[in-house]
Amino acid sequence: MRLIFGLLFLSMLWLIAFPSFAPAEPEILIQFPFTSNLMAQASGFSREPVERNPIQTSGTDLNSLESSASYAVSDLPVLMAQLNDPVREETELEEQPDTIADPLQPVNRIFFHVNDKLYFWALKPLASGYRAVVPEDFRLGVKNFFSNLTTPVRLVNCLLQANFKGAGNETIRFLLNSTLGLAGFLDPAKTELRIEKRDEDFGQTLGFWGIGPAFYIEWPILGASSLRDTFGYAGDLLLDPKTYLIQSVPVGLAIRTYDQVNETSLRIGEYEDFKRNTLDPYIAKREAYHQNRKHKIKNR
Amino acid sequence: MNRTFLIQAMLCLSFTFGMVVPGFAGEPQDQLRETTDKVLSVLTDPDLKSPSKAKERRERIQKILDERFDWEEMARRSLARHWTQRTPEEIREFVPLFKVLLERVYADKVEGYSWNKISYEGETIDRDYAAIKVKIFTAKDQAIRVEYRTLKKGNHWLVYDFSVEGVGLVNNYRTQFNEIIVKSSFQELIKRLKTKSPQN
Numbered sequence: 001m002r003l004i005f006g007l008l009f010l011s012m013l014w015l016i017a018f019p020s021f022a023p024a025e026p027e028i029l030i031q032f033p034f035t036s037n038l039m040a041q042a043s044g045f046s047r048e049p050v051e052r053n054p055i056q057t058s059g060t061d062l063n064s065l066e067s068s069a070s071y072a073v074s075d076l077p078v079l080m081a082q083l084n085d086p087v088r089e090e091t092e093l094e095e096q097p098d099t100i101a102d103p104l105q106p107v108n109r110i111f112f113h114v115n116d117k118l119y120f121w122a123l124k125p126l127a128s129g130y131r132a133v134v135p136e137d138f139r140l141g142v143k144n145f146f147s148n149l150t151t152p153v154r155l156v157n158c159l160l161q162a163n164f165k166g167a168g169n170e171t172i173r174f175l176l177n178s179t180l181g182l183a184g185f186l187d188p189a190k191t192e193l194r195i196e197k198r199d200e201d202f203g204q205t206l207g208f209w210g211i212g213p214a215f216y217i218e219w220p221i222l223g224a225s226s227l228r229d230t231f232g233y234a235g236d237l238l239l240d241p242k243t244y245l246i247q248s249v250p251v252g253l254a255i256r257t258y259d260q261v262n263e264t265s266l267r268i269g270e271y272e273d274f275k276r277n278t279l280d281p282y283i284a285k286r287e288a289y290h291q292n293r294k295h296k297i298k299n300r
Numbered sequence: 301m302n303r304t305f306l307i308q309a310m311l312c313l314s315f316t317f318g319m320v321v322p323g324f325a326g327e328p329q330d331q332l333r334e335t336t337d338k339v340l341s342v343l344t345d346p347d348l349k350s351p352s353k354a355k356e357r358r359e360r361i362q363k364i365l366d367e368r369f370d371w372e373e374m375a376r377r378s379l380a381r382h383w384t385q386r387t388p389e390e391i392r393e394f395v396p397l398f399k400v401l402l403e404r405v406y407a408d409k410v411e412g413y414s415w416n417k418i419s420y421e422g423e424t425i426d427r428d429y430a431a432i433k434v435k436i437f438t439a440k441d442q443a444i445r446v447e448y449r450t451l452k453k454g455n456h457w458l459v460y461d462f463s464v465e466g467v468g469l470v471n472n473y474r475t476q477f478n479e480i481i482v483k484s485s486f487q488e489l490i491k492r493l494k495t496k497s498p499q500n
Contacts, residue, residue: 273408279492280476287475288467295466
């Protein structure tokens with residue numbers, strides 16, 4: 001606890017001492033040579049230019065239906081490599097098609113089903129009723145408030161990833177939004193200064209330092225996760241002020257539920273669309289989770 | 301001595317500009333922007349706003365998308381290794397079914413978000429391939445990161461994949477299709493695709 005506030009305080013001092021680090025242009029990251037190397041390692045591709053596959057660039061004939069049937073490479077990795085065009089080569093040229101291991105699939109599918117029912121029978125009716133009564137601006141305010149409260153999670157994880165610019169952004173956002181933004185309900189840091197939130201968590205920090213997701217886990221209620229991100233979630237709980245501010249367990253759960261209902265009220269319909277447009281929603285959710293996490297780890 | 305240096309410098313410069321120029325020319329991006337603008341004009345057309353016109357609106361969007369999206373390439377990449385094992389008849393059955401699904405994915409996405417602003421965040425061109433990064437801002441100023449992948453065919457840069465917040469469309473369907481084909485069969489995949497078509 002003391003450590004967290006210590007870090008917060010230190011990063012504030014840092015900003016006061018070196019105002020040049022203040023994020024005038026939030027999009028530009030400070031990149032030390034060693035961090036970009038680590039990034040490359042973490043995302044699983046080497047920085048050396050990869051030699052282009054001769055088959056895939058040999059001509060446009062590959063694109064027509066008739067000729068594409070003529071190359072009968074049944075070896076999956078070879079074919080996948082061919083399908084990966086040069087643009088995505090640097091990010092996605094992997095030995096295996098990129099999916100996440102799923103040894104717990106039978107159990108995960110059961111919990112996927114439970115979560116699905118939980119959404120349609122409990123969460124959605126609650127969120128719809130809530131949406132009908134509470135105006136959208138207020139609900140966005142509540143979302144901002146909860147998000148502002150979890151600043152320590154993002155700030156510490158920025159620091160753990162040596163992302164000092166991100167940490168500076170989060171500090172400024174917290175100071176500004178907690179005061180001028182009326183305890184976080186408004187987001188003047190974004191609307192006035194264009195300082196975007198850095199969506200970092202401990203799972204991403206672990207990923208940044210080269211730890212893979214291990215395997216997929218579908219938790220009841222909490223939803224999609226992986227072994228790595230489950231540890232990450234536990235770490236984030238330790239950095240979440242709500243864990244310390246609210247002593248009573250039922251009140252804590254009630255507040256977290258409210259946060260969830262509020263969040264859901266802003267995105268009713270998305271899950272329905274997703275289910276309608278997928279052939280195997282469980283697989284689709286698992287892969288979407290995996291890809292999105294990889295994307296977040298890479299774009300820190 | 302001096303002259304060689306000059307030539308070297310000029311060579312360096314010309315290489316630098318040679319590299320930079322395609323990035324600014326932006327043919328793939330211009331073509332994509334043209335399509336997106338057309339879709340937006342349909343979405344914002346007051347004559348098509350009423351719910352009774354929803355079908356006509358979707359049809360108009362589909363027509364615009366047909367010019368820019370390479371459905372067959374998407375299907376080929378989504379089936380990946382299973383594509384080569386299909387007969388021409390199976391492919392003729394599969395591609396239109398998949399196209400209907402993809403069109404709906406796109407339409408759901410664009411109709412779902414109330415688009416406020418679209419900013420183009422740059423493109424990468426590598427011979428016949430190009431990636432275009434786009435940021436979509438919703439009415440409530442939430443940014444959604446979308447990336448389009450295009451492939452040059454003739455004079456047209458055709459979209460063969462797009463990703464939303466890092467989640468690639470082709471990649472996602474590829475895993476689903478593979479799972480279904482390996483666990484049951486291609487016929488099962490066709491059956492499931494049919495239940496997803498809008499008539500049902």
